[in-house]
Amino acid sequence: MHQKEHVEVAALNLRSVLLRSVTSAATLGLLLQPTAVYAQQHHTEQIEFRVAAANLQNIRDARVIVIDDRGNVLGSGLTNGAGIWSIALPLHVDPRFAEARSIGTVTAIAIANGYNEQAVFEVPVSSHSVQPIILYPISSEHRNEPTISLGNIHRHDVIGMINHYAKKLNLKRQPSVANEVDYAPWSPYQN
Amino acid sequence: MANRKRAMLLMSMPVLSLAFLPGRAHAQTVNTIYNTAVPSMIRVAIRPLNNPRGPILWVQTVGFQNYCEDVLPNEWMPSWDAETLRAGAVAVKMFGWYHTLHPVTMDGWTFDVDNTTNFQEYNYQSGTYPTDTAIRDTWRTVYVPSTGEITELDYRAGIANEVNWPFLGTNIMSQWGSQYWGSVGRLTYPSILAMYYTGRQIRGI
Numbered sequence: 001m002h003q004k005e006h007v008e009v010a011a012l013n014l015r016s017v018l019l020r021s022v023t024s025a026a027t028l029g030l031l032l033q034p035t036a037v038y039a040q041q042h043h044t045e046q047i048e049f050r051v052a053a054a055n056l057q058n059i060r061d062a063r064v065i066v067i068d069d070r071g072n073v074l075g076s077g078l079t080n081g082a083g084i085w086s087i088a089l090p091l092h093v094d095p096r097f098a099e100a101r102s103i104g105t106v107t108a109i110a111i112a113n114g115y116n117e118q119a120v121f122e123v124p125v126s127s128h129s130v131q132p133i134i135l136y137p138i139s140s141e142h143r144n145e146p147t148i149s150l151g152n153i154h155r156h157d158v159i160g161m162i163n164h165y166a167k168k169l170n171l172k173r174q175p176s177v178a179n180e181v182d183y184a185p186w187s188p189y190q191n
Numbered sequence: 192m193a194n195r196k197r198a199m200l201l202m203s204m205p206v207l208s209l210a211f212l213p214g215r216a217h218a219q220t221v222n223t224i225y226n227t228a229v230p231s232m233i234r235v236a237i238r239p240l241n242n243p244r245g246p247i248l249w250v251q252t253v254g255f256q257n258y259c260e261d262v263l264p265n266e267w268m269p270s271w272d273a274e275t276l277r278a279g280a281v282a283v284k285m286f287g288w289y290h291t292l293h294p295v296t297m298d299g300w301t302f303d304v305d306n307t308t309n310f311q312e313y314n315y316q317s318g319t320y321p322t323d324t325a326i327r328d329t330w331r332t333v334y335v336p337s338t339g340e341i342t343e344l345d346y347r348a349g350i351a352n353e354v355n356w357p358f359l360g361t362n363i364m365s366q367w368g369s370q371y372w373g374s375v376g377r378l379t380y381p382s383i384l385a386m387y388y389t390g391r392q393i394r395g396i
Contacts, residue, residue, distance in 0.1 A: 155312060
């Protein structure tokens with residue numbers, strides 16, 4: 001990606017964060033911390049896409065397209081012989097997961113000759129990010145439409161997100177579960 | 192623990208074969224590290240989107256070490272302390288090894304584990320450098336009773352960023368607790384394992 005495009009992407013992201021900040025009372029504090037916002041937008045993380053077929057064969061020359069939450073293309077490239085393509089992405093922190101750790105999320109599209117396309121939603125951007133994508137071969141016996149999958153968001157990030165919003169709504173826990181240690185799922189009822 | 196998992200799977204599937212019932216297979220055999228080699232392969236039932244209640248799509252046979260490398264980063268955070276990851280690596284391996292010795296049959300599929308939290312979360316090609324390193328560093332290490340019996344080392348997430356005291360000595364490791372002991376307590380992985388699993392010791396194979 002050219003330098004100019006980087007600057008435009010960063011500016012768009014910054015505008016997006018500021019807009020969200022204005023519309024959310026919970027994040028108004030960000031307006032008082034411009035340095036934090038600046039750092040957030042300029043921190044990058046490397047993400048590795050690994051494209052393979054359902055029969056575990058790595059797919060060379062698959063095109064991966066990465067899109068941000070504003071619909072902008074952040075980057076695109078072809079996988080190598082190991083089915084891998086990497087890109088450094090700006091870490092635009094997704095506040096839904098902030099309780100567990102700072103991760104961002106993007107959308108990816110994978111396209112390869114001989115395979116149906118796939119859209120991967122909620123691809124996590126964080127340290128040590130790896131996103132496997134499993135493509136399905138074109139078959140005359142199927143409709144061959146694109147497939148959909150979810151990004152490889154870590155279990156602990158999902159648990160952290162649910163805990164965050166359950167606590168925010170002051171929910172109670174359900175009764176304890178046999179054989180579980182100090183754990184019960186959340187209840188729909190509030191304290 | 193294996194019986195509990197079987198019960199859980201029983202609830203989720205309407206039709207089961209007789210081979211799935213507990214106690215029918217390997218009833219007379221005690222598998223130990225002295226009479227049983229580390230498996231070279233493991234059969235993983237693939238459920239869509241790693242959904243524990245999803246239907247089995249296919250059974251994938253993968254190399255056992257590759258399986259462990261593609262489980263650890265989905266169960267422990269790759270950014271966690273190196274000793275914590277080593278403790279997780281031993282647990283993941285022992286859990287998988289145990290289940291290769293106790294396969295199940297369901298809806299016509301025979302497999303050792305599935306790709307969900309019914310067993311351990313597995314995603315093909317998801318290995319990371321820190322977790323792959325932890326698997327390799329501990330590959331010749333097991334954590335077993337004095338008899339050498341291959342037992343399941345079970346674990347749960349626990350509460351984030353806390354010590355998770357209730358897990359100590361329960362034979363269930365808290366993943367977040369292991370991170371506390373590795374990063375704050377500065378314990379080595381054998382000491383972390385010893386916090387949770389009783390009557391076992393580190394052995395080389």
